[in-house]
Amino acid sequence: MKIKFYAPQWGNTLPFDAFCSHVKSAGYDGVEMALPFDREETDVILEALAKHGLELIGQYWQSFERDIDAHAASYEKCLRNLIAAKPVFINCQTGKDYFSFDHNKRLFDLAASLAAESGIPIIHETHRGKSLYAAHVTHGYLSQIPDLRITLDISHWCNVHESLLEDQVEEVALAIAHTDHIHSRVGHAEGPQVNDPRAPEWAETLETHLQWWDQVVASHHAKQSQLTVTTEFGPSPYMPSLPYAQTPVASQWDINVYMMNLLKERYRQETASARH
Known part of the structure; x- marks a missing residue:
C-alpha cells in the first residue's frame, strides 16, 4: 500500500521552477x-519537474462546449496533449451536468479508448457542473459503467446536496469503492471549501471528510494498491476574501501543506511504504 501526495498548480503565482522547488521542499x-x-512551454514545465524530482498528474478541466461533437473533439485534443507528456495518470473533469447519460458515456468511452491505446490511466473527477456532479448521479454512472475509476472530490457533493451526505451513505460507499485519487479539499453545506480547516468551528466537518478518506485508504490497503492525494484547496474565489480589499482570509499554500502533513501523519504507515 502506497500513498503519494501532489500539489495543485492551480493558484500558483511563482515562476514554475521556483514553485517546483517549494513543492519539493x-x-x-x-x-x-x-x-x-x-x-516548448510544455517542455519547460517537464524539465522543471524532472529537475526537482517531481511527478506529474495531468489535469483536464476545459469542459466548455455545449455541442457534444465539438465537446468530444476538444476533449480528445486535450487528453492527447496530456498523454504526450506521459503523466502518472490523467484526472478529468469529464462532461457536463446537463449532458444526457449517453453523451457523458460517449466521453467516458473515449477516455477509456485513449487510456487503452496509450497505457496512461484516465480517471474522472466528482465535480460540480460536470458529469459526476452529485452523489446519486454518480451512483448511476458507476452502477452502469463498473470499470469507471474516479477522483473523489467529495467537497463538491457537500455543496450540491447542501449537507454532509448523511442521507447518501450507499452512494458515497460506491464512490469510495471506485476511488483511485483524492482531492483533499474540505467542503461544507454552503460551499465547496471551508475558509480554513484548521479553525475549530470546522472540526466536525473536517472529521467527516477524514472518515471518508479513511475508507478510501482502507480499501486501497486491502488491495495493496497505489493511492494518490492532491491537496486541492484553491485560491479566490474558492478561498473567501475580505470585501473591498479582496485579501484572502487564509494562505492557500499553508492550508495545502497543513492538509498534506495531517494526512501523512494520519496514514503514517502507508506514506512510509511509499518511500521504499
Whole structure:
C-alpha cells in the first residue's frame, strides 16, 4: 500500500521552477496540473519537474462546449496533449451536468479508448457542473459503467446536496469503492471549501471528510494498491476574501501543506511504504 501526495498548480503565482522547488521542499511527490498546447512551454514545465524530482498528474478541466461533437473533439485534443507528456495518470473533469447519460458515456468511452491505446490511466473527477456532479448521479454512472475509476472530490457533493451526505451513505460507499485519487479539499453545506480547516468551528466537518478518506485508504490497503492525494484547496474565489480589499482570509499554500502533513501523519504507515 502506497500513498503519494501532489500539489495543485492551480493558484500558483511563482515562476514554475521556483514553485517546483517549494513543492519539493514541502515534501510533495509531484504536481497536478493542466498543460499548454505549445510544445516548448510544455517542455519547460517537464524539465522543471524532472529537475526537482517531481511527478506529474495531468489535469483536464476545459469542459466548455455545449455541442457534444465539438465537446468530444476538444476533449480528445486535450487528453492527447496530456498523454504526450506521459503523466502518472490523467484526472478529468469529464462532461457536463446537463449532458444526457449517453453523451457523458460517449466521453467516458473515449477516455477509456485513449487510456487503452496509450497505457496512461484516465480517471474522472466528482465535480460540480460536470458529469459526476452529485452523489446519486454518480451512483448511476458507476452502477452502469463498473470499470469507471474516479477522483473523489467529495467537497463538491457537500455543496450540491447542501449537507454532509448523511442521507447518501450507499452512494458515497460506491464512490469510495471506485476511488483511485483524492482531492483533499474540505467542503461544507454552503460551499465547496471551508475558509480554513484548521479553525475549530470546522472540526466536525473536517472529521467527516477524514472518515471518508479513511475508507478510501482502507480499501486501497486491502488491495495493496497505489493511492494518490492532491491537496486541492484553491485560491479566490474558492478561498473567501475580505470585501473591498479582496485579501484572502487564509494562505492557500499553508492550508495545502497543513492538509498534506495531517494526512501523512494520519496514514503514517502507508506514506512510509511509499518511500521504499
